[in-house]
Amino acid sequence: MKHLINTRDFTLKEIDELCLRAEEFLDNKQRDILSGRMIITIFFENSTRTRSSFEIAAKRLGASVVSLDVSKSSSSKGETLLDTAANLDAMGPDAIVVRHMRAGVPHILSKHVNCPIINGGDGSHAHPTQALLDFFTIKQHFNNNISGKKIAIVGDIKNSRVANSNIELLNRAGLEVILVAPPHFLPQTHLRVSNNIKEVIDEVDIIMSLRTQTERHTNQIYASLKDYAEDFCITLDLMGERNILLLHPGPVHRNVDIDDVMMEDPRCKVLEQVKNGVAIRMAVLEKLIDV
Numbered sequence: 001m002k003h004l005i006n007t008r009d010f011t012l013k014e015i016d017e018l019c020l021r022a023e024e025f026l027d028n029k030q031r032d033i034l035s036g037r038m039i040i041t042i043f044f045e046n047s048t049r050t051r052s053s054f055e056i057a058a059k060r061l062g063a064s065v066v067s068l069d070v071s072k073s074s075s076s077k078g079e080t081l082l083d084t085a086a087n088l089d090a091m092g093p094d095a096i097v098v099r100h101m102r103a104g105v106p107h108i109l110s111k112h113v114n115c116p117i118i119n120g121g122d123g124s125h126a127h128p129t130q131a132l133l134d135f136f137t138i139k140q141h142f143n144n145n146i147s148g149k150k151i152a153i154v155g156d157i158k159n160s161r162v163a164n165s166n167i168e169l170l171n172r173a174g175l176e177v178i179l180v181a182p183p184h185f186l187p188q189t190h191l192r193v194s195n196n197i198k199e200v201i202d203e204v205d206i207i208m209s210l211r212t213q214t215e216r217h218t219n220q221i222y223a224s225l226k227d228y229a230e231d232f233c234i235t236l237d238l239m240g241e242r243n244i245l246l247l248h249p250g251p252v253h254r255n256v257d258i259d260d261v262m263m264e265d266p267r268c269k270v271l272e273q274v275k276n277g278v279a280i281r282m283a284v285l286e287k288l289i290d291v
């Protein structure tokens with residue numbers, strides 16, 4: 001049995017196969033590949049896209065979905081995580097999708113259940129399906145010719161599980177990753193870094209803007225979001241006529257991460273990412289659940 005805890009759980013060959021399969025699933029047709037199967041989603045942290053994306057993916061494959069409302073579940077009554085896991089497992093699900101504010105929780109759960117665990121984001125550690133859908137979107141945009149392409153990941157990289165997962169995967173796939181952020185948002189890294197987006201904008205093919213993870217900051221580390229935006233917001237002025245693919249995992253802080261005008265610009269593929277997210281999660285569910 002296989003789990004998806006981080007992007008390293010799949011080889012590049014497997015990921016290419018997932019992308020090919022996701023391509024087929026873009027037709028949005030209802031399928032019965034997972035008919036009679038049951039998937040549990042349990043999100044200990046807020047989510048707009050990821051949870052609904054997994055649930056739609058499961059249903060489009062014919063599976064039924066039970067989503068645990070954590071605010072109403074027993075963990076708010078003091079049940080330990082492992083007891084919650086054992087109880088969920090006893091109900092016989094075919095997969096559990098979990099998001100948690102603490103890094104490592106999906107990994108721990110995977111040791112205590114008899115079905116695949118899929119990480120829907122754990123703390124600032126990993127968000128593998130987000131990286132897979134970003135990778136799929138990039139491949140689609142460049143007709144699979146991605147080796148050697150340059151991507152600037154811009155924003156709160158240090159606290160971002162999306163950045164972590166993308167750095168691992170994109171690097172492995174032969175893209176050059178440049179990290180662009182104020183010094184306190186940069187992790188220790190061997191990658192090229194810059195504190196100024198204008199310094200790298202002429203050489204990149206892709207920009208991935210990230211949300212400032214204000215909920216993970218223990219103290220205020222930028223004078224104000226307005227000051228941050230002055231230097232790092234992706235604006236039309238900054239982009240000019242350049243042919244750059246603009247991505248963001250959402251939720252977008254408008255006019256902090258990306259300005260209103262660029263959100264409407266055809267180079268911005270935020271909604272394409274959301275669409276691709278359902279298809280890639282269908283491919284992941286199909287791969288991990290024995291049919």
Ligand code: NCD
Nearest residue numbers: 049050121127211249250251
């Ligand atoms: C991200 C997350 O929750 O990790 N959103 C998402 O899953 N699409 C990014 C974020 O919260 O900024």
